Amino acid sequence: MKTYKNIVKYLCLVALSFTACSDDDNDLNLVEASQRVIFTSQMDFANTIEEGGYITFGDVSPGVQTRTWTFPDAAINLEGQENNKTSSEDVVKAFFYEEGVYDVALHQVFKRDAYVEDVLMGKELDTIITVTVLKPLAINITANYINSDGTLGDALNLSENAENVLEASRSIRYTYDIVGGPENTTWTFEGGTPETVQNTETVDVKYRKMGTFGVQLGASRARPFGEDVLMFENLIKVIPSSDPVTLDAVYNHEDYIALEFSREMDGESLNPLDFSVTIQNGATILNPEVASATIDAVEGNRVLLSLLNESTYNDDQVSISYTPGTFETLDGVAVDAFTDAPMVFVGSNLFNNGAFDYGFENSTEANWVYEWWGAPWDLYKFNVSTAQAYDGDRSGYVEVNANGGMIIGHVNNAGEKVTFNVEAGKNYELGVWVYVESLGNVIAGVNAPDIRFYWAPATNWGVGGNPTFTADYAVGEWVYSSQIIQFAESGPTTISIRGDNQNNPEPLKFYMDNLTLLEAKLRP
Known part of the structure; x- marks a missing residue:
């Protein structure tokens, strides 16, 4: 083993001596690699900018003899260049002023065959970089009444304090048109159901409460950063309705049975004796007394029933009936009888985990x-x-x-x-x-x-x-x-x-x- 080490040392010394003697200038002759290496300042964001923004294009490819950047015929300014069409610089800063999708071309000539990643591709290479230019975010909203037969009605007056008149329990259809490629949108419907909706272009909103309410829509994107908010105060004025009142849902709410009606109800007209509850569990049937009936302090269209010495469970079949008495809406419409309206248990939905599309809203x-x-x-x-x-x-x-x-x-x-x-x-x-x-x-x-x-x-x-x-x-x-x-x-x-x-x-x-x-x- 010692002999082999000495031989290796000897060969190394001979090689070094030969190199030193053959290079009178004491310079090493290194071979420069040729490889395509291109970057842009927005490459991590799909080369997307807003009108008036810029992208820096860089060519740091080793072994390049010549390069030519070619820019499209558009509203573009190349900083520090004699023209806005071509450049031979290794770094070019380009401003884009019009919305659109543009191709920026780079033609390179290398000293020898160049690598693209790990593959040799020849001495001349052409590269296309696609740039997307977005308009600033701008929101437009349309709104229409929904007729009682479900068809689309007249357009609303979309202006501040317009107070478009709507009968309680009826609906408005809102639709947006947004330029600028927003990533997120959020509707806020004051006094309406639903109250907030995200990333949905068209929304039907029911108004159950009387009063005057506003509407707001916000749109935003993270990159390129942009946001816009459109707000109308006092857009909808909800007035008493001549429509019959309907029971829209029955469900558990805290320790109560919740009855959700189509509009706000008159608490003074409530009488718990007008309601009856049946609970069936297998062969067992219970008829607990309704201990109290009150209007929810937050949602005026929701009636809360409590039971005397009884609770409801998920394996129960619970139904509620109403015998007409004095119960009516705030606008004076009496509630018609209903029989055996089934209660649906609600709670934290395990399917609602951000991946499972339990409502078919975000899947195909x-x-x-x-x-x-x-x-x-x-x-x-x-x-x-x-x-x-x-x-x-x-x-x-x-x-x-x-x-x-x-x-x-x-x-x-x-x-x-x-x-x-x-x-x-x-x-x-x-x-x-x-x-x-x-x-x-x-x-x-x-x-x-x-x-x-x-x-x-x-x-x-x-x-x-x-x-x-x-x-x-x-x-x-x-x-x-x-x-x-x-x-x-x-x-x-x-x-x-x-x-x-x-x-x-x-x-x-x-x-x-x-x-x-x-x-x-x-x-x-």
Whole structure:
């Protein structure tokens, strides 16, 4: 080993001596690499700027003999250049003054074949850099009355203090047109339902409270930074209505049963004895006394019922009835009788995790994919529709073929399954809103069409229909269906939606919206 080390040392000394003797100027002859290396000041932001902004273009490629930058015929100024069309400088600062998409070309001639990343591409290289120039953010709003038959009515006067008159419980359709490519938009509807909406172009807003209210829309983008806000004070003046008052929703609210009406109610006309509640849990039926009925202090269209010595649980079927008494709206319209209005449990939805599109608002049919069960589970059509929506603007529309079936799962834009987190052994309520357009022909004596939800890992194949489409199932209205389930494993979980129409000689057509997964409290 010692002998080999000495030989290596000797060879190194000989090599150094030879080099020193052959280079009279004591200079090393190094070979300069040729490689394309280009940058822009906005390369991390898709080379996007606002009108009047600039981008710096840089060519630091080693081995370049000549270069020519060529800029498009547009409102462009090249700082410090004799013309605004071409430049041979290694760094060029260009100002863009008109909206549009522009190609900036760079032609390079290298001393020898140049690398592009790890591939030799020749001595002459051409590169195109695409620049997007946006206008400053600017908002335009249109607003129209929605007629009582659902058609679009007259346009509103959009000016400060316009006080466009609207009868209570009616709606306005707002739409925006924004130039400048906003990343985020936020509507704020004073006195309206919904109160705030984000990143939605068209919104229908119902006004239940009387008074005068404003509207605001803000738009923003982070890069290039920009923002705009359009605000109208006192835009809507809500007056008493001649329309009948409607019960729009029944749900749990804190320790109360909440009745949400189409407009503000008169608290002095309330009498708890006019309301009755039925609770069914399996074979057990309870009829607790309504202890109190009050108007919610925040939402004047919401009535809160409390029960005497009784509570409601997620595995209960709760219904509320009203016998006409003195109860009326603030504008003097009496409330008609209603019978067995079902209560829907609400709460923190585990599907609402920023990834799972439980309301079909931010996904397309490409995000709800067939899961390859084979026939008949491939005999269906699915799309995201704006024709019906329980909440928001969209829902999932399903047509299951005659004697067919459906099995779909939720994936993101990369094709990866969308998950939500659960805990093993805990009770959950799994629910969905369904609007049946056509039941087809439900035949007695065979398994009726249904929707079933399965999950992975470790699904329960014994879950029942949620819902089951019996011959008397409500058509042409939104109906909530739910079931109590447990998961065998904790952690990330996926859901599959199965539609069974095998025993139906006609297509089954329905919409579904607002999938929910709530932690459930069961009756002891």
